[in-house]
Amino acid sequence: MKGYTPEVAIATEPLFEKIKHLIPAVEWPIIAPLIYKINELKVEKNAVILAHNYQTPDIYHCVADFVGDSLQLAIQAQETEADIIVQAGVYFMAETSKLLSPEKTILIPSLEAGCSLAASINGENVRQLKRKYPGVPVVTYVNTSAEVKAEADICCTSANAIAVVEGLGVERVIMLPDEFLSKNVANLTDVEIIAWRGRCEVHEKFTANELREYRVTSPGVSILAHPECSPEVLEEADFAGSTSSLIRYVNDNRPDKVMMVTECSMSDNVSAEIGPEVEFIRPCNLCPHMKAITLENIAESLELLRYEVTIPEEISVRARRSVQEMINLGVEGRDFEKGEFKDVVIEDEVSLNSMDIPLQKSFS
Numbered sequence: 001m002k003g004y005t006p007e008v009a010i011a012t013e014p015l016f017e018k019i020k021h022l023i024p025a026v027e028w029p030i031i032a033p034l035i036y037k038i039n040e041l042k043v044e045k046n047a048v049i050l051a052h053n054y055q056t057p058d059i060y061h062c063v064a065d066f067v068g069d070s071l072q073l074a075i076q077a078q079e080t081e082a083d084i085i086v087q088a089g090v091y092f093m094a095e096t097s098k099l100l101s102p103e104k105t106i107l108i109p110s111l112e113a114g115c116s117l118a119a120s121i122n123g124e125n126v127r128q129l130k131r132k133y134p135g136v137p138v139v140t141y142v143n144t145s146a147e148v149k150a151e152a153d154i155c156c157t158s159a160n161a162i163a164v165v166e167g168l169g170v171e172r173v174i175m176l177p178d179e180f181l182s183k184n185v186a187n188l189t190d191v192e193i194i195a196w197r198g199r200c201e202v203h204e205k206f207t208a209n210e211l212r213e214y215r216v217t218s219p220g221v222s223i224l225a226h227p228e229c230s231p232e233v234l235e236e237a238d239f240a241g242s243t244s245s246l247i248r249y250v251n252d253n254r255p256d257k258v259m260m261v262t263e264c265s266m267s268d269n270v271s272a273e274i275g276p277e278v279e280f281i282r283p284c285n286l287c288p289h290m291k292a293i294t295l296e297n298i299a300e301s302l303e304l305l306r307y308e309v310t311i312p313e314e315i316s317v318r319a320r321r322s323v324q325e326m327i328n329l330g331v332e333g334r335d336f337e338k339g340e341f342k343d344v345v346i347e348d349e350v351s352l353n354s355m356d357i358p359l360q361k362s363f364s
């Protein structure tokens with residue numbers, strides 16, 4: 001790899017300009033050669049990098065070809081003509097890319113990049129739920145394994161969750177696996193929701209009390225929350241929606257002071273786009289899985305073509321149908337206005353195993 005040569009310095013200078021208020025100047029000569037190398041490797045291998053909004057600014061602004069939330073990245077995976085996709089995100093996102101672009105090589109730079117929501121449920125849990133609630137359609141958040149998606153009728157993201165649930169035209173749905181997202185959807189619809197006890201380990205940490213304290217220490221702050229936070233947190237926020245909705249809100253409204261109640265890097269990435277005109281108050285909850293992706297392992301991933309994501313065909317066919325059903329609905333979603341708190345049935349392994357669920361073959 002080249003060092004911080006004049007050639008590297010000149011080629012990477014516009015990238016440094018973009019993130020210079022987020023990365024100390026002394027670090028740039030260390031990371032610039034890596035950025036230069038990754039951008040060269042992408043051309044050499046006909047590869048693109050899809051980066052989630054929660055990636056660090058060096059990845060998000062300096063090597064990514066496409067950035068966005070899970071749904072936007074899934075659609076990009078389908079549309080790109082590159083031979084190789086490197087997923088700068090977590091494993092379920094790389095699986096979703098593989099489902100939508102089965103002929104492409106999909107790489108995840110670290111096998112540590114999991115997700116507490118995806119890990120909370122498996123295919124057998126969904127089959128048990130379907131036996132317990134026969135005929136009730138299953139909506140699964142994209143933050144699940146391909147095995148779980150294969151058991152579902154349709155996927156959703158936080159951007160389109162309400163539209164997907166209502167679009168099914170039924171009175172009751174099983175919505176998996178995020179307890180808080182399901183409760184937040186339930187509060188805004190007449191559709192009865194049966195939820196799963198899964199939580200995002202980042203968003204579950206935020207509390208309504210903490211938000212009230214920020215209002216005292218930062219008067220006038222606009223508080224924007226992600227719907228993986230609890231209903232009490234959303235109630236306290238000024239606006240709630242998916243990561244792409246939160247970004248749109250800041251761009252459209254340009255509040256003097258804003259706090260994004262979500263993963264920490266989001267604020268850095270939006271701040272780099274918007275500049276100093278908006279002050280970001282950062283309650284810093286980092287996702288350790290997202291942070292398992294680094295410039296170093298992206299470069300290794302491209303060089304060594306590792307770690308390739310594969311999905312068994314019998315799972316892939318059914319999981320792809322669930323994701324495609326969602327994409328066919330379009331990306332137009334609904335933000336999370338204030339709703340009326342409703343009771344939601346929460347299932348988990350304990351409640352399923354304590355029931356005498358008839359053993360019958362279930363078909364998805």
Ligand code: SF4
Binds near residue numbers: 054200
């Ligand atoms: S932020 Fe939460 S939902 Fe997103 S990858 Fe991390 S643990 Fe999963």
